[in-house]
Amino acid sequence: MKKLNVLYTKIENFFFKKDSQTEFLSFFRVAIGTVILLQFIAVVPDFDKLFSSNSIIPQDIMSVFTPDWLITFSKIVTFLQGIGIEESTTILMTKISFITLCILIITGFYSRISTFLLLLLQIALLKGSSFFAYGADFFTSMSLFYLIIFPCDQHFSLRNFIFRRKPEDINFTPVKRLFQIHISIAYFFSGLDKALGFNWWNGESIWKAIHLPYSNRDLNIDFSWLIEHSYILSFMGWSTIIIEMCYPFFIWYKPTQKTWLFLTISMHIGIALVLNLYYFSAIMIVWNITNFYFEQTAKKAVLSSKKKISAHYIPKQINS
16 A cells, blocks of 8 residues: 555656746747747748649539538638638738737747637648648647647736736646657657568668658758668667657666657757758657656756755854
C-alpha cells in the first residue's frame, strides 16, 4: 500500500506539480507566430493559384474530397458573394486578417482569442485545398491548438504592458506534460513506421528523398558520390530511426536529454537544408525547444539555488 501511495504521489507531481518556469510559454508564442507569419508571407504571391476560384486545381475537384458540413474557404467566398462581396475583396481581407492575427499572437495582445480565430481561418484554407497540404500544415493546426490552451499571453505580452496587468497564478503543468507526451509519441511512431520497412535500413529512402524534384535546390549539392559509398546512406537511415524511436526514452532521461535534443534539432536542420522543408523543420525545432530545452534551464536554476553558503559568510558566535 505504501508503494502505491508513493507511485501515486510521483504521478500526481509529474502531471500537476506547479512549475514556476515560464520562459517556454513566451518562446512558444513568439516563435510559432513568427514561423506561421513568414510561411504565409511566402505563400501570399501564389495565394490565388492555391485558394481562389482560379486555382491550379479547380475548387469543384477539391470539394469532392471535402465533407459537406466542413466550412472551407471556397464556401466562405461563395457565401459572401451571395451578399454582394466580391471574391477579390474576400481574398484581400483574408490576407490582412491572417497577417494581423499572427502579429497579435507574436505581441501577446489577446493572443488566445487571436489564435482561435487564426485556427478557424487556417483550417478553412487547409481543408479547402487538401491537395496542396502536407504534414507541416497539420502541425500548424496543433501548434495553434496548444497556443489556445496554454496561457501564453500571461507573460512578456503587449496586453499586460498596456493594461498594467500582472500574470495570473495558473498551473500549466498538465498542458505542458500533454505537449511533451504528444511529441514523444509522434517521434516514436514515426520511427517505428520507418523501421517496419526495409527502405530506411538500406538507405533507399534517403537516396530518394535527396533526389526529389523539390529537394536540394538551394545548396545544389552533388550527391552522386554516394553511389560508391552506400553505407553512408544506410547509416543516415539507421540514425534517423534510432533518433526517432528512442526519443521518448532518452529525451526524458536527464543525463541524455541535452544530447538527444541536439541530435533531433540537428536532424531537422539537415532536413531543412537538404530537402528544403524549412517550414516543417522550423515548427519541429520550436516544438523540441519549447518542450525540453527550458527543462535544462530550470534544472540549472534549481541547482544554483541549492548551493550551500560558504562558511566564510557565516557569522561567528559571540561568547556571552
